[in-house]
């Protein structure tokens with residue numbers, strides 16, 4: 001057994017006791033109430049999910065296994081001479097909660113190399129699809145097409161499944177999938193935009209380095225890949241991609257079905273696709289201005305025009321965050337260090353100066369500050385990845401780290417099928433009436 005699997009097995013054994021104790025001794029303790037506004041309004045703020053992989057504080061932002069972004073970037077082992085950590089070591093952290101040693105991280109690097117071979121039929125399927133299919137359609141289709149490789153489904157069909165061992169099959173699927181996604185992504189990129197001139201993987205490289213290599217992007221893009229995948233990995237459990245993956249997995253669907261479903265959710269413009277939308281929006285108004293960088297006054301007008309035409313400002317606002325997203329700040333710091341004078345970065349910075357005040361003045365968005373998507377496209381563009389409809393695939397590779405770690409733990413802790421209760425509008429009206437009557441009686445008494 002690998003060190004990672006061994007450590008994980010011990011952690012699971014210990015954690016199961018905590019979950020059982022909570023259920024047995026404190027199962028009826030209330031952690032949330034649900035209002036009519038929450039039931040209609042996308043369950044915002046309802047505490048109804050459990051995960052230990054990451055936690056999102058509205059003001060501080062994300063912590064992965066208790067570590068801030070800075071602590072992760074500084075504390076995890078890195079390839080020789082590189083500034084950003086091994087993605088594989090970060091996956092070790094997400095799965096176990098422990099910062100791996102360099103040896104432990106490199107063991108995962110080697111393990112994943114042995115799992116990285118993408119079946120040939122995946123390439124045939126992708127080549128058979130219309131070339132103008134969105135890259136996220138191709139990515140999701142490629143993932144679900146590999147379902148026949150699932151160790152979990154195989155074990156289930158052979159009657160080997162039980163609540164104690166099922167995480168091990170999920171773990172195998174999670175590692176196999178994670179190892180293959182970079183090549184699937186790079187293949188889609190080169191199929192769509194580089195005339196299907198494919199670049200073979202380099203078995204000497206780590207996941208981030210190999211992805212850059214297969215994309216045909218020179219260093220330091222390998223560093224960008226490591227940074228990007230880590231930053232986009234997880235954002236607790238309630239976001240659309242994580243929640244969808246968890247929900248589908250709760251029916252005992254395997255990792256391939258579950259991740260493909262989560263990726264479909266990530267493809268929505270209010271979620272992961274917003275990073276594509278940011279670049280599309282910027283390109284659109286730059287074209288209208290004949291390529292001239294807008295002045296602050298022009299930019300204010302563009303933002304207001306966008307709002308007045310009923311559109312959202314992509315890359316701004318958030319369902320949970322109430323401050324600038326630290327993933328935005330982290331990428332901004334990268335830009336300040338590596339591309340401070342780049343015109344597109346300066347434009348994105350100018351948007352940061354202009355948009356929050358306008359959103360505050362408009363008074364609708366609960367969070368006027370930028371999220372991760374406002375900043376990520378600039379860096380990609382700078383390194384030559386200008387095909388912005390591909391950006392959400394990058395996000396998807398990163399997001400897989402978090403959601404695959406989550407569903408491995410879902411199986412380990414035996415979480416049941418997810419099935420919240422719905423009510424009808426008639427029932428809501430009845431609840432509202434009863435509440436009104438109770439209030440009037442209270443007033444009279």
Ligand SMILES: CC(=O)SCCNC(=O)CCNC(=O)[C@H](O)C(C)(C)COP(=O)(O)OP(=O)(O)OC[C@H]1O[C@@H](n2cnc3c(N)ncnc32)[C@H](O)[C@@H]1OP(=O)(O)O
Pocket residue numbers: 044269270271272274307311312313314315316317318319320364365366367371372373
């Ligand atoms: C990786 C990620 O998924 S990060 C999010 C990526 N998405 C985007 O950047 C798209 C732009 N942002 C948004 O649409 C929203 O802020 C979301 C989807 C992220 C969050 O949605 P919610 O939690 O419903 O936001 P909130 O409660 O603040 O919405 C209240 C109102 O403000 C509006 N609003 C919120 N953000 C924005 C924005 N960036 N621009 C304009 N209006 C906005 C909402 O559309 C809503 O309007 P309505 O009352 O007319 O329906």
Ligand SMILES: O=C([O-])CC(=O)C(=O)O
Pocket residue numbers: 234235238239240241319320371372
């Ligand atoms: O948390 C959310 O709702 C959206 C988000 O930023 C993410 O999933 O990364």
